[in-house]
Amino acid sequence: MSPRDVVITGMGFVTPHGDNADTVFERVFAGESVIRRVRSGREQLAGDVLLGIADWHPHEDVLPIQKVVMDPVAQMATVAARRALTQAGLLEEERILGSAGIYMGCGVGGAETNEQAYLAYYTSGVRRAKPTIVPRIMPSAATAHISMGFGIRGPSHTYSAACASSAAALGEAFRAVRDGYLDCALAGGAEAMLAGGVVIAWEALGVLAKEHPDGPQASVRPFDEARTGFALAEGAGVLVLETREHARARGATSLGEIVGYGASSDAHNLTQPHPDGQAQCISAALSDAGLPPEAIGHINAHATGTQVGDKVEIAAIKKVFGSHAYRIPISATKSMHGHLVGAAGAVELGLTLIGLARGLVPPTANLTNPDAACDLDCVPLEGRSVPGLEYALSNSFAFGGSNVSLVVRRA
Amino acid sequence: MRSEAQIIELLVEKYGVERDQVSPDAVMLDMGLDSLSVAELVFDIEDLFDIVLMEEDADFSTFGDAVALVDRHLESKDP
Numbered sequence: 438m439s440p441r442d443v444v445i446t447g448m449g450f451v452t453p454h455g456d457n458a459d460t461v462f463e464r465v466f467a468g469e470s471v472i473r474r475v476r477s478g479r480e481q482l483a484g485d486v487l488l489g490i491a492d493w494h495p496h497e498d499v500l501p502i503q504k505v506v507m508d509p510v511a512q513m514a515t516v517a518a519r520r521a522l523t524q525a526g527l528l529e530e531e532r533i534l535g536s537a538g539i540y541m542g543c544g545v546g547g548a549e550t551n552e553q554a555y556l557a558y559y560t561s562g563v564r565r566a567k568p569t570i571v572p573r574i575m576p577s578a579a580t581a582h583i584s585m586g587f588g589i590r591g592p593s594h595t596y597s598a599a600c601a602s603s604a605a606a607l608g609e610a611f612r613a614v615r616d617g618y619l620d621c622a623l624a625g626g627a628e629a630m631l632a633g634g635v636v637i638a639w640e641a642l643g644v645l646a647k648e649h650p651d652g653p654q655a656s657v658r659p660f661d662e663a664r665t666g667f668a669l670a671e672g673a674g675v676l677v678l679e680t681r682e683h684a685r686a687r688g689a690t691s692l693g694e695i696v697g698y699g700a701s702s703d704a705h706n707l708t709q710p711h712p713d714g715q716a717q718c719i720s721a722a723l724s725d726a727g728l729p730p731e732a733i734g735h736i737n738a739h740a741t742g743t744q745v746g747d748k749v750e751i752a753a754i755k756k757v758f759g760s761h762a763y764r765i766p767i768s769a770t771k772s773m774h775g776h777l778v779g780a781a782g783a784v785e786l787g788l789t790l791i792g793l794a795r796g797l798v799p800p801t802a803n804l805t806n807p808d809a810a811c812d813l814d815c816v817p818l819e820g821r822s823v824p825g826l827e828y829a830l831s832n833s834f835a836f837g838g839s840n841v842s843l844v845v846r847r848a
Numbered sequence: 849m850r851s852e853a854q855i856i857e858l859l860v861e862k863y864g865v866e867r868d869q870v871s872p873d874a875v876m877l878d879m880g881l882d883s884l885s886v887a888e889l890v891f892d893i894e895d896l897f898d899i900v901l902m903e904e905d906a907d908f909s910t911f912g913d914a915v916a917l918v919d920r921h922l923e924s925k926d927p
Contacts, residue, residue, distance in 0.1 A: 501864030505885050568887035 438617035444691035444848070446684050447527065447677035448787045449520025451513040451627075453489035453670050453774050456498075456520070461774075461784075462791040466820040468800045470654035470773040472646075472668045478633035486636050487646050487653050489670025489775025491629070506569055507582055508547030510673075513780075514579035514627035515586055517673035521623065522587060525677040526689055531588055533687075538591035538619045539583050540610040541675075542602025542626030544779035545635065546576035552632040579627045583675070591619055597779075600739070602626050603674065604782025604833035604841035608698035610678050611843075620683045625675035628779035639669055642708065644743055649803075658803040659740040659769030660747050660811035667741035670775030674783030693790035694846045696828070697726025703838025710746055710834050715753035718840035719830065723757070726844040728828060730758045733765055733844070735798050735829040737789045738815075740769035741776050748810040750834065755813070766816045766823060772802035782833040786843055789829045793847035796826050851897060851918040855911070858892055872912030879911075893918060899925065 453471045454461040464471075477486040491513060495504070498516045507515070522528045550573040558566055572578060577595040584593045592613070596605040603626025610624035639645055646666040649655040658664040684691055699722030703714030723730060736754065740747045747769070755762045770788055777784055792798055797820055804817035826847065833841045859865040865879045876886050890906045893899075893914070899921040908914045 501862060502880050502885060505863060505888055506882075567891050569884055572884065 440615045441617065442681035442694060443611050443614045443678050444681050444684050444694045445676050445790060446679055446689040446691060447521040447523070447525025448692060448790070449517035449524070449675045450672065450784060450787060451491050451493045451517050452672040452777070452784055453492055456493045456516065458520070458787060458791060462788055465770055465773050465788060465799045466792070466797055468773070468802050468818060468820060470657065470802050472653050472657055472775055474648065474653045477631070477636045482633065486640065487648060487656050487668040488631055489668050489777070490631070491671045506572060508550040508573040508578060508629065510543065510547055510627050510629035511573070511578040511582045513629055513671070513673040514541065514675065515582050517625065517627070517675040518583045518587065518623060521675040521677050527677065533621055534588045535590045536619070537589050537621040537623060538610065538613060539580055539589045539593045540596070540606040540622055540624040541580040541583065542596045542598070542604070542606040542779045542782060543576040543579055544597060544599050544602050544628055545630040547574040547578060548630035548632045548635050550574050552634050579673070583623060589623065591622070598839045599835035599837060600776065600778055600781055601833040601835035601839050601841040602779040602782065604786070604831070604843060605700065607676065607695070607783060607786060608700060608841055608843060611695040611698050614678050614680060621677070621679040623675055623677055625673065625783035626780040627673035628777055629671040630778065631669060631671050636669065645669065646742060655803050657742045657772050657775065659738070659742040659772050659801055660751070660807055660815045661804050662806045662808045664742045664744060664747065664808070666743050667771060668775035670777045672777050672780045672784060674780050674787050676783065676787060691848045693793055693848045695843060696846050697722045697728065697844035699723070699725055699842045701840045703840065705838050708836055710749045711838065712749050712752040712756060714838055715750060715832070715834055715840055716756040719753060719757045719832065719842045722830065722842035722844050728844065731761050732828045733758070733830050734823060734826045735789070735792065736765055736767045737785045737829065737831040738767050738769045739832040739834040741771050742769070746834070748808060750832065751811045751813055762813055764814070766798045766814050766821060768799045768816050769801040770799050772804070782831070782841065785833070786831045786845065789831050790845055793826055793829055793845065796822055796824060798823050798826070850922055852915045854896060855893065855915055855918065858896060862892065863889065870911055872910065874911045875909055876911065877909070897922060
């Protein structure tokens with residue numbers, strides 16, 4: 438079958454900037470960081486951590502019975518999916534949903550349930566556990582609840598690739614639709630792993646941002662000399678993908694198009710990235726899109742704000758784009774929303790698509806003194822209007838060296 | 849019927865059941881709970897009343913069955 442064009446017809450978000458995709462973009466474009474200092478953990482084990490807490494409305498958007506069987510990660514995913522399907526005008530389309538697929542990314546799964554379950558078991562002195570624990574913890578829960586909640590009967594796959602989970606899910610869904618396996622797919626990711634026991638484990642890696650003298654919002658500083666790491670965050674992003682013809686036939690509006698998907702592995706180190714693997718990934722995405730490097734007008738970088746990660750990504754970008762690298766505005770939006778891990782790729786791709794539609798690129802917040810090793814145009818402090826913006830690249834580079842890059846085109 | 853009011857509160861507050869759906873003959877599965885939720889409900893009932901329900905016992909299908917079961921256990925604990 439010849440490849441089909443794949444457009445996006447709906448997007449739904451639950452993020453630290455809120456749960457309306459357009460408003461989230463506007464706040465990110467305005468350079469607003471929502472990273473806060475939060476007390477994490479219990480009683481004498483509690484400590485202050487910088488986190489991106491989801492700003493959403495479970496009281497309005499999630500039924501009590503859903504809360505019985507769903508960890509917050511699946512709740513967020515289901516809310517985001519509903520928003521995406523609503524925008525796409527597909528909520529009542531049983532036949533279309535019945536043959537659609539669902540591809541979700543999730544790094545850890547039901548972390549809050551996991552923590553409460555262990556706590557209860559080990560402190561209770563009784564050999565007894567709640568029956569809902571397993572279905573709430575499994576990383577595939579978000580995928581399952583979206584399938585069940587909306588009658589999606591095509592393939593339901595969950596990708597767990599740490600920070601690249603939802604980018605991988607989007608890439609695979611794109612391929613399935615492009616190559617004729619599906620006409621329609623929901624794809625995205627979710628993560629809600631800010632439980633005390635999980636956060637302390639991340640702290641031990643030495644990758645989390647220390648609080649900047651100017652406060653929590655100034656603390657995640659990708660590409661800046663004074664960067665000290667990232668802020669963990671939670672949320673969900675779900676996009677509706679369909680062939681251009683399928684969308685046109687039912688009068689749906691395209692919000693943009695996925696045109697290329699590249700993936701690679703560093704085969705190097707569990708926590709330290711390598712520029713060669715990343716460069717290979719970006720090149721693969723460009724080649725899949727049939728585009729020369731010069732076609733890219735914007736990059737949403739993976740850039741979490743770590744000393745090593747940010748400069749490795751800049752080196753990879755230079756390898757692929759050569760002198761054109763100096764002409765591409767590169768935004769590190771994790772400076773403002775934090776690192777959503779399993780949801781990062783999806784939310785960042787969504788933001789990139791909204792930016793393309795508006796001809797805007799978001800800033801990299803807190804970039805006051807660029808590291809000499811990050812000497813590209815990283816859109817410091819202020820978002821920008823970029824005339825003629827057509828193609829953008831979104832990178833997601835995970836622990837273990839699992840890399841995904843996606844190329845998108847404005848509608 | 850000592851336990852009736854508390855079980856109704858549990859169903860309404862945690863399981864989102866509408867108060868007027870609850871009657872002695874109301875079937876749990878018809879009130880919006882699935883088998884997994886009913887299993888969780890059994891756990892919640894044990895915690896709420898400090899009783900232990902055996903597997904055979906916990907096979908109630910209506911609200912009335914659940915109330916009768918709990919009341920029997922409460923009777924034998926504290927007649």
